[in-house]
Amino acid sequence: MIKDITLGQYFPGNSVVHKLDPRVKIILTLLYITALFIVTNFKGYIVFGLFTFIIISISTIPHRFVFKGLRPLLFIIVLTAFINMFMTKEGVILYGIGPLVATDKGVEMAIFMVLRLLFLIMGTSLLTLTTSPILLTDGIEKLLNPFKKIGVPAHELAMMMTIALRFIPTLLEETDKIMKAQMARGADFESGNLLKRAKGLVPLLVPLFISAFRRADELATAMESRCYRGGDQRTRMKQLITDKRDYIAIVVMIALIAALIMMRLL
Amino acid sequence: MIIRIENLYHTYMKGSPFEKQSLNDVTLDIAQGEFIGLIGHTGSGKSTLIQHLNRLIKPTKGKIYILGKDITDKEINIREIRSKVGLVFQYPEHQLFEETVYKDIAFGPLNAGVSEECVHERVLEALKFVGLEESVLEKSPFELSGGQKRRAAIAGVIAMKPEILVLDEPTAGLDPAGRDEILFQIKSMHTKLNMTVILVSHSMEDIARIVDRIVVMHEGKIAMTGTPGQIFKQIKRIEQMGLSAPQVTYVMRALKDKGWAVKDEIFTVQQAKNELLRLLEGNND
Ligand SMILES: Nc1ncnc2c1ncn2[C@@H]1O[C@H](COP(=O)(O)OP(=O)(O)OP(=O)(O)O)[C@@H](O)[C@H]1O
Ligand SMILES: [Mg+2]
Numbered sequence: 001m002i003k004d005i006t007l008g009q010y011f012p013g014n015s016v017v018h019k020l021d022p023r024v025k026i027i028l029t030l031l032y033i034t035a036l037f038i039v040t041n042f043k044g045y046i047v048f049g050l051f052t053f054i055i056i057s058i059s060t061i062p063h064r065f066v067f068k069g070l071r072p073l074l075f076i077i078v079l080t081a082f083i084n085m086f087m088t089k090e091g092v093i094l095y096g097i098g099p100l101v102a103t104d105k106g107v108e109m110a111i112f113m114v115l116r117l118l119f120l121i122m123g124t125s126l127l128t129l130t131t132s133p134i135l136l137t138d139g140i141e142k143l144l145n146p147f148k149k150i151g152v153p154a155h156e157l158a159m160m161m162t163i164a165l166r167f168i169p170t171l172l173e174e175t176d177k178i179m180k181a182q183m184a185r186g187a188d189f190e191s192g193n194l195l196k197r198a199k200g201l202v203p204l205l206v207p208l209f210i211s212a213f214r215r216a217d218e219l220a221t222a223m224e225s226r227c228y229r230g231g232d233q234r235t236r237m238k239q240l241i242t243d244k245r246d247y248i249a250i251v252v253m254i255a256l257i258a259a260l261i262m263m264r265l266l
Numbered sequence: 267m268i269i270r271i272e273n274l275y276h277t278y279m280k281g282s283p284f285e286k287q288s289l290n291d292v293t294l295d296i297a298q299g300e301f302i303g304l305i306g307h308t309g310s311g312k313s314t315l316i317q318h319l320n321r322l323i324k325p326t327k328g329k330i331y332i333l334g335k336d337i338t339d340k341e342i343n344i345r346e347i348r349s350k351v352g353l354v355f356q357y358p359e360h361q362l363f364e365e366t367v368y369k370d371i372a373f374g375p376l377n378a379g380v381s382e383e384c385v386h387e388r389v390l391e392a393l394k395f396v397g398l399e400e401s402v403l404e405k406s407p408f409e410l411s412g413g414q415k416r417r418a419a420i421a422g423v424i425a426m427k428p429e430i431l432v433l434d435e436p437t438a439g440l441d442p443a444g445r446d447e448i449l450f451q452i453k454s455m456h457t458k459l460n461m462t463v464i465l466v467s468h469s470m471e472d473i474a475r476i477v478d479r480i481v482v483m484h485e486g487k488i489a490m491t492g493t494p495g496q497i498f499k500q501i502k503r504i505e506q507m508g509l510s511a512p513q514v515t516y517v518m519r520a521l522k523d524k525g526w527a528v529k530d531e532i533f534t535v536q537q538a539k540n541e542l543l544r545l546l547e548g549n550n551d
Contacts, residue, residue: 011283180322181361184353185422186345186377203373206363210408 009069011129016245017059018130022139024246029127031253036119038260045115047263051256052122059130069125070118077117084110133165138240155230163219171212178207267331268430268462269296269319274328276314288314290486292328301456302464303473303494306483307508312466313356315483316432319464320344320351333429349378352428356435358419362407367398367418370407374426385425392425395451413444420448424455431455432464437472449476470512474498474533482507498533514538 012018020028039048056066070077084106091105128136141158148154179189182203189200276289288311296302306312317323318330321337321344330337337347355361364370371389380388393400396417402410407418420436433452437445453476456463467473473480473494480497482490484507490497497504498511511533518532518541528545532538 177355178361180317181353181355181358183322184320184348184355185361185374185426186348187373188345188377203361203363207361211360 009129010132011061011065012132013060013130015058015060015130017055017126019243019245020130020249021240021242021246022131022135023142023240024242024249025127025131026136026139026143028249028253029123031257032123033120035253035257035260036116036123038257038264040112040264044260044263045112047256047259048119049115052119056122056126059126061126061129066122066125066129069129070121073117073121077114080117081110081114084113134162135240137162137165138236138238142240153230155234159230167212167215170215171208174211175204175208178204178211267295268298268333269294270329270331271295271315271318272329272331274315274318274330275326276311276318276323277326278314280326288486289318289325292486292488294481294488294491296462296464298462299456299460300462301453301476301478302462303477303480304464304466304483305468305470305473305480305509306489308468310483310507311486312483313434316353316434316464316466319430319432320348320353322353345378349374349426350428351430351432352423352426354420354423354431354433354436356438358423358436359407359412359415361422362415362419365406366404367407367410368403370418371422371425374422378426388425388427389421392421395424395455396421397447397451413440416440416444417448428461430462430464432466434466435468436465437467437469445472452476470498470510471514471534474512475536482509494533495531499531 017025036048039045056063085102086100086106088103088106088109089101091103094102094104094107096102131139137158140161141154144152144154144157183189187200187203189197189204191197192200271292271294274289274292276287278284278286278288292311292315304312304316314323318325319332321342325338328338332347332351335342335347362370364373368389371392372385375385375388389403390400393403398414398417398421402414402418407415410418416436420433423431431452436452437448440448449472452463452465455461465473465477477494480490480492480494481488482497482504489507490500490503498515501511501515504511514535514537515530515533518528518538519530521528522530526545528541532541
C-alpha cells in the first residue's frame with residue numbers, strides 16, 4: 001500500500017543510462033532542466049519530448065512506470081494549468097465566466113507550463129529511477145567536495161542522506177508489520193472522523209518511534225565500535241569512474257542544447 | 267473443518283519488478299481442536315500463510331473458510347474474524363504501546379466491544395495464563411524485561427479469547443525456561459479450552475513434543491503433512507528442504523548404527539528416555 005509510491009524509487013537495470021557515472025548523470029540532469037527553459041515554442045517541445053522518450057526507452061524502464069511517478073503531483077500540475085490559463089491578461093479573449101477569463105495567450109502559457117513541469121518531473125525521476133541511492137549520494141558527495149573549503153560538510157551530508165535512504169524501506173516494512181499486529185487486535189486505521197483516526201494512530205506511532213530510536217542507537221554503536229569517523233582520508237571500495245559512454249552522453253546533451261538554442265534563434 | 271484453505275495463491279508486490287510469489291496452490295484443512303505445527307525453511311511462506319487467516323493479507327487467488335464462512339468475501343465482518351482468529355506475530359513485544367500493561371492487554375478486547383467489567387476479568391485471566399504477576403499490571407510495558415514483554419504481548423491476544431490461536435515463533439529469543447513455560451501454557455490452553463492452535467516454529471524439538479499434526483511448507487507449497495512420527499521418520503526428505511529431525515532422533519540412530527537394539531523412530535527426549543530404560547532394564551534381567 002505505502003510501497004506504491006514510485007517517486008524517488010530505484011528501478012534496477014543494466015542499461016547504459018544505469019551505468020553512467022552518477023556525477024555525470026547529476027550534471028546532465030541539471031543541464032536537462034536548464035535546457036527546458038530555453039524552449040519557447042511547440043517545435044522545441046516536440047524535440048524535447050522525443051529526446052526524453054528516447055532516453056526512457058534506452059533506460060529499459062517501462063514508460064508507464066515513469067508516468068506513475070507523475071500521479072502524486074497531479075494536483076500541482078492541474079493547479080499550475082489553472083492559474084496560468086486565467087491569470088494571463090494579454091491576447092484575444094477565447095471565453096470567460098465572470099472574472100475568469102481565458103485568452104489565447106493564457107491557454108498557450110498553461111500548456112507550456114504544464115509541459116515544463118511534466119518534463120521536469122520525468123527528467124528528475126529518471127535520475128533516481130536509474131541510480132541506486134548509494135551511488136547517488138556518492139555522486140553528490142563528490143560534486144560537493146570543492147565546496148568543503150567554504151565549510152560545506154559534504155561527507156556528513158552524504159552520510160546522512162545514505163542512512164536516511166537506507167532506512168526508508170526498513171521503516172515502511174516496520175510500519176506495515178506493526179499496523180498488521182494492531183489490526184489483528186482489532187485496531188482500525190481506516191474509518192471514523194479525523195479525531196478518531198488521529199487517536200487511532202497512537203498504537204502505530206508509539207512502537208514505530210521506539211523502534212526507530214532503537215535502530216538509530218544500534219547503528220550509532222555499530223559504527224562507533226568499528227571506529228567510524230567522517231570525511232578525511234577515507235577511501236572507497238568502489239571508485240566512481242568516468243567512461244567513454246559518459247563523454248558520449250555529455251556530447252549528446254550539448255548537441256541537444258545547441259539544437260534548442262538554434263531553434264529559438266531561427 | 268474449522269479452517270479450510272482451497273487453492274490459495276499469493277504474490278507480493280504484484281506488477282512491480284520486485285514481484286515475489288509467496289504462496290503457490292496451498293490447500294489445507296484443519297479440524298476443530300487440532301494442534302498444528304507449521305514448519306518450513308526461512309522464506310517458505312509460513313508467515314504469509316497465517317496472515318491470510320484473519321485477512322491481514324488478501325489472497326491473489328483462492329478461498330479461505332473460517333468456521334464455515336468465506337473470509338475472502340468482501341462483505342465479511344472483518345472485526346468478527348479478527349476476534350475469532352488470534353494472531354501472535356513474530357517478536358510481538360514490538361507492538362506494545364500503552365501506558366500500562368493493563369491497558370495494553372485490554373486493547374484487543376475493548377476493540378472487540380467487550381464491556382469494561384468483562385475486560386477486567388479477561389485481563390486477569392490472560393495474565394495468569396502467560397505466567398505474569400499481577401504487580402506488573404500498573405507498570406509501563408517498557409519497564410519489563412524482554413521475556414516479560416513477550417508474555418504481556420501474548421496476553422494481549424489471548425485476552426480476546428480467540429477460537430483459533432495462531433503463534434508465529436512465539437519462543438524465538440527466549441531463555442530455555444521461559445520457552446518451556448510458554449509452550450506449556452499454550453499446550454494447557456489448548457487442552458483446557460479445546461482451542462485450535464497453529465504454532466510456527468523452527469525448533470523441531472518443540473514441535474515434536476507438543477503438536478498433533480505437522481504441516482511442512484517448502485517454496486510456497488505444502489510439501490508434507492502428518493503426525494510428528496510420520497514426518498520425522500522421512501529424515502532425508504525433510505533435510506532436502508533445509509529442515510532436520512529433532513536432535514534426539516539423530517542420537518538414537520547413531521546408537522542403532524553402533525549395534526544397540528533401540529528403535530530409531532524416536533522423536534522426543536521423553537521417548538528416548540523410556541526406550542533407553544527399557545533396554546537397560548531388559549539387559550539387567
Ligand atoms: N512484505 C513483503 N514484501 C515482499 N515480499 C515479501 C514480504 N514478506 C515476505 N516476502 C517474501 O515472501 C516469501 C515468504 O515469506 P514469509 O515471511 O512468509 O516466510 P517465512 O516462512 O515466514 O520465513 P521465516 O521462517 O524466515 O519467518 C519470502 O521469499 C519473502 O522474501
Ligand atoms: Mg516468518
